[in-house]
Amino acid sequence: MATVTAPRQQTAADRAAELNVLVRKQRSLWQDAWYRLIRNKAAVLGIIVVFAFMVLAAAVPFMTQWGWLKDPLKQDTPHSLMEPIWTGSKYTFSAYPLGSDQLGRDILSRLIWSTQISMLVGFVPVSIIFLMGVTIGLTAGYYGGWIDQVLMRLTDVIYAFPDLLFLFIIMATLRNTAIGDLQGGLLLIFVAIAIVNWVGMARLVRGQVLALKEREFIEAARAIGAPARRIMIRHLFPNILAPVIVSVAFQIPSAMLAEATLSFFGIGIKPPTPSWGVMINEGFVVFSTSAWPVLLPALCISIVMLSFTFLGDGLRDALDPRMKI
Amino acid sequence: MLKYTIRRLLLLIPTMFFVAVIVFFLAHAAPGSPFDAKSVGDKQLPTATIERLERLYGVNRPVGEQFVLYLGNVARFDFGTSFRSGRQVSEIIGEEFPVSAQLGIQALLLALALALPLGVVSALRQNTAVDYGSLFFATVGTTIPSFVIAIFAIYFFGVTFHLLPFVGWSTPLHWVLPTVILSLGPMAFLTRITRASMLEAIRQDYVRTARAKGLREQVVIVTHVMKNALIPIATIVGPATAGLITGSIIIEGIFSVPGMGREFLRSILGRDYPLIMGVFLLYAFLISVANLSVDLVYGLLDPRIKVAK
Numbered sequence: 283m284a285t286v287t288a289p290r291q292q293t294a295a296d297r298a299a300e301l302n303v304l305v306r307k308q309r310s311l312w313q314d315a316w317y318r319l320i321r322n323k324a325a326v327l328g329i330i331v332v333f334a335f336m337v338l339a340a341a342v343p344f345m346t347q348w349g350w351l352k353d354p355l356k357q358d359t360p361h362s363l364m365e366p367i368w369t370g371s372k373y374t375f376s377a378y379p380l381g382s383d384q385l386g387r388d389i390l391s392r393l394i395w396s397t398q399i400s401m402l403v404g405f406v407p408v409s410i411i412f413l414m415g416v417t418i419g420l421t422a423g424y425y426g427g428w429i430d431q432v433l434m435r436l437t438d439v440i441y442a443f444p445d446l447l448f449l450f451i452i453m454a455t456l457r458n459t460a461i462g463d464l465q466g467g468l469l470l471i472f473v474a475i476a477i478v479n480w481v482g483m484a485r486l487v488r489g490q491v492l493a494l495k496e497r498e499f500i501e502a503a504r505a506i507g508a509p510a511r512r513i514m515i516r517h518l519f520p521n522i523l524a525p526v527i528v529s530v531a532f533q534i535p536s537a538m539l540a541e542a543t544l545s546f547f548g549i550g551i552k553p554p555t556p557s558w559g560v561m562i563n564e565g566f567v568v569f570s571t572s573a574w575p576v577l578l579p580a581l582c583i584s585i586v587m588l589s590f591t592f593l594g595d596g597l598r599d600a601l602d603p604r605m606k607i
Numbered sequence: 608m609l610k611y612t613i614r615r616l617l618l619l620i621p622t623m624f625f626v627a628v629i630v631f632f633l634a635h636a637a638p639g640s641p642f643d644a645k646s647v648g649d650k651q652l653p654t655a656t657i658e659r660l661e662r663l664y665g666v667n668r669p670v671g672e673q674f675v676l677y678l679g680n681v682a683r684f685d686f687g688t689s690f691r692s693g694r695q696v697s698e699i700i701g702e703e704f705p706v707s708a709q710l711g712i713q714a715l716l717l718a719l720a721l722a723l724p725l726g727v728v729s730a731l732r733q734n735t736a737v738d739y740g741s742l743f744f745a746t747v748g749t750t751i752p753s754f755v756i757a758i759f760a761i762y763f764f765g766v767t768f769h770l771l772p773f774v775g776w777s778t779p780l781h782w783v784l785p786t787v788i789l790s791l792g793p794m795a796f797l798t799r800i801t802r803a804s805m806l807e808a809i810r811q812d813y814v815r816t817a818r819a820k821g822l823r824e825q826v827v828i829v830t831h832v833m834k835n836a837l838i839p840i841a842t843i844v845g846p847a848t849a850g851l852i853t854g855s856i857i858i859e860g861i862f863s864v865p866g867m868g869r870e871f872l873r874s875i876l877g878r879d880y881p882l883i884m885g886v887f888l889l890y891a892f893l894i895s896v897a898n899l900s901v902d903l904v905y906g907l908l909d910p911r912i913k914v915a916k
Contacts, residue, residue: 447890454876546754591750
């Protein structure tokens with residue numbers, strides 16, 4: 283560093299005054315995207331609802347400890363199939379604001395308890411998918427070679443069968459093994475969803491890397507002798523992040539939906555652990571006599587799905603205005 | 608083009624082989640015997656009976672050996688016998704595939720019949736109430752899972768107002784709910800695609816040229832905009848087939864439609880290996896063929912696209 287001391291450090295404002303222009307506080311691209319996101323009303327609504335469900339899920343252990351939340355497993359057969367209190371029917375019971383299922387379990391506390399399952403299923407497998415997909419996609423895209431070949435052949439096979447079919451078969455066959463019994467089947471669901479979906483993420487990352495790696499800034503980094511790992515982490519990764527974030531925003535709800543669908547067909551979460559899918563599955567037996575035990579969890583699923591879609595659409599528009607459909 | 612087609616058709620063989628490997632070993636990885644009480648779904652059979660059944664169906668041999676035997680049989684178009692019903696897998700599929708195909712085709716046609724006009728109109732009337740309405744429908748239709756919509760539909764049309772039957776497939780009235788609900792997902796998706804593709808086509812230079820030379824608006828829209836806008840829609844036939852297949856499993860399960868989807872659910876729950884393999888291979892084949900035909904048709908429809916290699 284040459285030590286030529288300037289008489290006075292010129293600030294951006296000074297320079298702007300010199301040029302007689304108004305200077306705006308500088309914003310990064312990410313800040314720009316953030317402003318675009320929060321101007322989108324539907325996306326903000328989505329963020330608020332998703333956040334509310336996350337807080338609710340995180341609060342479940344405390345609410346249980348403080349006795350605010352009734353035991354979701356406690357059966358009370360004299361008060362089974364109660365209707366929600368607002369219906370004004372004579373089959374209501376003030377202790378169960380949203381009614382009870384056919385075993386007399388409180389629907390409200392079961393719904394709240396289930397948010398934990400949904401949030402865990404949304405975030406844990408998607409984190410695994412993110413880590414695996416980005417690492418393998420970056421490596422395959424940057425180096426090419428055999429990793430790339432293996433990845434592409436794998437995607438060919440995976441693309442020949444729809445995700446849900448694959449999930450069904452993994453769950454149906456492995457749910458009676460040791461791993462299927464851990465945490466009421468939750469762990470197996472994590473693994474199954476991650477196995478089915480990481481390939482798509484890796485392919486997305488690989489495609490982005492292939493497009494970027496011939497660009498000048500990567501060439502420049504290589505020219506000044508940056509090691510491959512640094513190029514991948516500091517130069518490629520931040521530039522592929524936008525589509526990856528959008529994809530993650532859509533994978534979270536689809537993972538939750540996968541759990542709900544599997545549980546609805548009786549091969550997801552093992553009862554008595556409640557989840558929205560399990561509740562629909564159990565309530566379906568008495569659907570024509572009492573619909574509330576099914577309608578309420580179905581409503582919860584719909585709200586969460588819609589919120590995530592609003593958020594995902596908003597993120598896509600904010601991060602890349604060109605990606606439109 | 609011919610070379611490309613043949614190459615892609617030949618590539619189907621290794622793909623199907625790997626699908627078979629994965630599904631076969633996955634299905635056999637389950638602990639215990641397919642004739643346990645857990646799999647059969649009622650009382651435990653005597654051990655001697657289980658052993659006899661296992662010998663009869665060859666499931667007592669090493670898995671690798673079973674797989675080689677299975678491949679040999681499949682090469683001779685023998686897909687084995689269902690453990691549960693004792694009938695030929697090909698016979699069961701032959702009976703149920705037409706039902707699923709009917710459901711799928713009805714749903715696809717309904718989706719196309721409504722989505723195309725809706726997408727076109729909302730693009731022509733961009734940012735009006737019609738447009739927002741159809742976008743809202745498209746968002747809801749792609750977002751709310753089909754089994755949830757099915758539940759609401761059964762509640763309103765079946766349980767509350769007794770308008771439509773919702774169990775089975777016996778009369779055309781029974782077809783209504785499953786078909787409509789299965790079509791909602793593809794319909795919403797198609798509406799979005801049609802709208803986006805119309806909007807893109809409207810802004811092309813050749814449309815400006817057509818207008819500039821004084822063609823009537825109707826002619827411009829139909830022969831210049833729509834003709835080009837509908838090309839990308841051909842590409843979604845592949846994903847739509849996959850969506851209809853997964854969708855039909857859920858819908859057939861809920862509405863007790865006697866098709867392949869319901870059979871698939873039953874077979875994986877009952878560990879009926881030959882049936883699992885038969886149904887899965889057929890599904891994978893259909894999806895691969897749909898994807899392939901899309902790639903080929905796309906090249907024919909749009910001469911600007913050159914099929915690579």
